[in-house]
Amino acid sequence: MLFFVRQGVILFPDSAIGGRIMLSVHRISIPTPYPVGPVNAYLIKGDPLTMVDCGPDTPEAREVLTAGLKEQGVSPEDIKRIVLTHAHPDHSGMAQWLWKESGAEVYVHPYEYRKITGEQDFIKERLPFIVKMGIPMNILLEMAGDRDKVPRPTLSGVNTVAVTGGEKLRFDGREMDIMHLPGHATGHICLYDSREGELFSGDFLLLDITPNPLLEADPENPERRYPSLSRYLECLELVDGLGIKRALPGHGGIIEDPGAVIASSREHHQRRFDRLLEILGDNGKMNTYNISSTMYPDLRGFHIFLGLSEVQAHLDVLLEQGCIKVEYSQGVAFYLKAPGE
Numbered sequence: 530m531l532f533f534v535r536q537g538v539i540l541f542p543d544s545a546i547g548g549r550i551m552l553s554v555h556r557i558s559i560p561t562p563y564p565v566g567p568v569n570a571y572l573i574k575g576d577p578l579t580m581v582d583c584g585p586d587t588p589e590a591r592e593v594l595t596a597g598l599k600e601q602g603v604s605p606e607d608i609k610r611i612v613l614t615h616a617h618p619d620h621s622g623m624a625q626w627l628w629k630e631s632g633a634e635v636y637v638h639p640y641e642y643r644k645i646t647g648e649q650d651f652i653k654e655r656l657p658f659i660v661k662m663g664i665p666m667n668i669l670l671e672m673a674g675d676r677d678k679v680p681r682p683t684l685s686g687v688n689t690v691a692v693t694g695g696e697k698l699r700f701d702g703r704e705m706d707i708m709h710l711p712g713h714a715t716g717h718i719c720l721y722d723s724r725e726g727e728l729f730s731g732d733f734l735l736l737d738i739t740p741n742p743l744l745e746a747d748p749e750n751p752e753r754r755y756p757s758l759s760r761y762l763e764c765l766e767l768v769d770g771l772g773i774k775r776a777l778p779g780h781g782g783i784i785e786d787p788g789a790v791i792a793s794s795r796e797h798h799q800r801r802f803d804r805l806l807e808i809l810g811d812n813g814k815m816n817t818y819n820i821s822s823t824m825y826p827d828l829r830g831f832h833i834f835l836g837l838s839e840v841q842a843h844l845d846v847l848l849e850q851g852c853i854k855v856e857y858s859q860g861v862a863f864y865l866k867a868p869g870e
């Protein structure tokens with residue numbers, strides 16, 4: 530279960546302590562129509578006035594964001610900079626509107642920019658991978674028919690700043706590192722304040738849920754599947770090594786013990802690997818759809834795609850590790866345990 534938070538919680542004092550300039554950060558919890566629940570947008574009251582993510586573009590979300598900003602004495606037109614952790618509509622949807630109100634620059638990874646602007650076709654780029662999964666036609670139609678009711682995000686005419694990780698996000702007297710931490714999305718970025726040990730983690734690290742390693746084409750080689758989960762697990766190692774003190778996630782409560790969340794995320798994935806090997810051990814050769822419907826029999830609509838993504842990402846890691854093999858029959862990939870596994 531997600532832990533929902535009050536909006537407008539002051540996380541840090543807006544003052545100079547021990548000669549250091551402290552940035553005041555305010556969380557605004559914005560409703561979304563998605564099962565994940567509200568999304569967290571963060572207002573960083575530094576110079577320039579910055580938002581990290583902004584919520585979906587629905588009338589209700591605009592109202593809540595405007596009210597949350599007002600509580601801090603800020604109006605939408607005051608925002609100077611918007612950082613989008615990734616393109617998913619619950620995080621990026623309102624960027625276009627906020628830009629119209631404010632003329633703020635929007636910082637986004639180029640891989641995510643292509644998704645928001647529609648340069649990248651969600652279905653077309655995934656189709657070659659989807660056909661290999663052995664999905665029955667009625668299920669394909671069910672997934673394709675489950676369209677998002679929220680208007681697709683756009684960034685038309687918006688001043689965007691492309692960031693790929695490694696840059697500094699500067700404030701007057703402070704700076705944060707922009708980190709590229711893919712896996713949930715190919716161009717997912719986080720902000721790391723190394724002096725305070727704080728990570729604005731987007732959907733990279735969440736308190737009670739493990740982000741879905743979504744099926745995507747590799748932006749550098751669209752013929753191949755992006756190795757979402759192996760990249761994600763590498764990024765977890767990297768962030769674990771930073772020894773961050775807390776994380777400010779895109780959903781749910783503040784993460785006060787990031788090390789524990791990272792450990793439980795690793796355990797979660799290990800359990801999935803074990804379960805997959807068990808299913809293949811019991812059933813022999815199976816395609817991705819058969820495995821997914823065995824593991825997640827109750828999924829419907831778009832959630833079937835999320836289940837397939839989860840299974841495919843784990844299969845890809847097991848393949849990389851040599852624990853399983855793949856054989857093709859009539860264009861469909863079938864997986865089986867490698868001898869000795």
Ligand SMILES: [Zn+2]
Pocket residue numbers: 615617713732
């Ligand atoms: Zn997301």
Ligand SMILES: [Zn+2]
Pocket residue numbers: 565568617619620732779780
């Ligand atoms: Zn999200």
